[in-house]
Amino acid sequence: MKIDDRAWAVLIARWILGLIFFMAGVFKVFTLGPTQHARQFFVEPYVETFLPVWSLWATGTVVPIIELAAGALLLIGWWIRPSLLALGGVLVLVTFGHLLAEPLFQFHTHVIPRTALLLFVLVMPSATDRFSLDAWLARRTS
Numbered sequence: 001m002k003i004d005d006r007a008w009a010v011l012i013a014r015w016i017l018g019l020i021f022f023m024a025g026v027f028k029v030f031t032l033g034p035t036q037h038a039r040q041f042f043v044e045p046y047v048e049t050f051l052p053v054w055s056l057w058a059t060g061t062v063v064p065i066i067e068l069a070a071g072a073l074l075l076i077g078w079w080i081r082p083s084l085l086a087l088g089g090v091l092v093l094v095t096f097g098h099l100l101a102e103p104l105f106q107f108h109t110h111v112i113p114r115t116a117l118l119l120f121v122l123v124m125p126s127a128t129d130r131f132s133l134d135a136w137l138a139r140r141t142s
Contacts, residue, residue, distance in 0.1 A: 007130040010121055014129065017117040018074030021087055025068025034061040045101055063090055074121075077132025084122045091115055 028037045038060025046056055067090060070083040091111055098105040121129070129135055 003130060006124065006128045010124050010129045011131045013117045014074050014077065014080070014121050014132070017087070017114065017121065018071045020071070020114060020117075021067045021090075022071025022075060025064050025066075025071050028064030029068050032064075034064050037061070037064050042097070046097065049100060051100075059093060063093070066090055077129065077134055077136075080121070080126070080129065080132060080134050084118055087114075088118055088122075091118065 028034065032040075038057050042056040042060030042063075043053065047053060066086050070086045070090075073079050073083040074087075091114055095107060095111050098107055098111075126134065
C-alpha cells in the first residue's frame with residue numbers, strides 16, 4: 001500500500017496546527033490559568049464594549065480548554081473534523097475580538113496562517129489522512 005504525498009502533507013499540516021493550539025492551550029491552562037487568561041485577554045480589553053461581561057468571562061475561560069483539547073486531538077488524529085470546527089470557531093472569535101478592538105488589525109501574522117492550515121486539513125478528503133487515529137479506527141471497523 002503506497003502512501004502518496006497528500007497523506008504526508010495532511011499529516012504535517014495537522015501536526016503543525018495541533019502543536020500550535022496544543023502548546024497555546026498548555027500555557028493558557030497550566031501556566032497562565034483559564035481565569036487569568038479570561039481577565040487579561042477577554043474581560044479587561046473588552047469590558048467597555050457592548051459585549052456582556054458574563055460572555056467575556058465564559059469565552060475567555062473556555063477558549064484555552066478548547067485549544068488544549070482540540071490541539072491534542074489533532075496531534076493524535078482523533079475526532080479531526082469536530083476539532084477543526086471547534087478551532088475554526090476560536091479563530092473566528094479571535095478575529096472578531098481583534099477587529100472590535102482595532103478595526104484595521106493586521107491579523108496576517110496570527111490568524112491567517114492558522115486558518116490556512118485548518119482549511120487545508122478540513123477540505124482534504126478524510127481518507128487522505130491515512131496516519132490519523134480516525135483512519136486507523138475506520139480501517140479496523142471495515
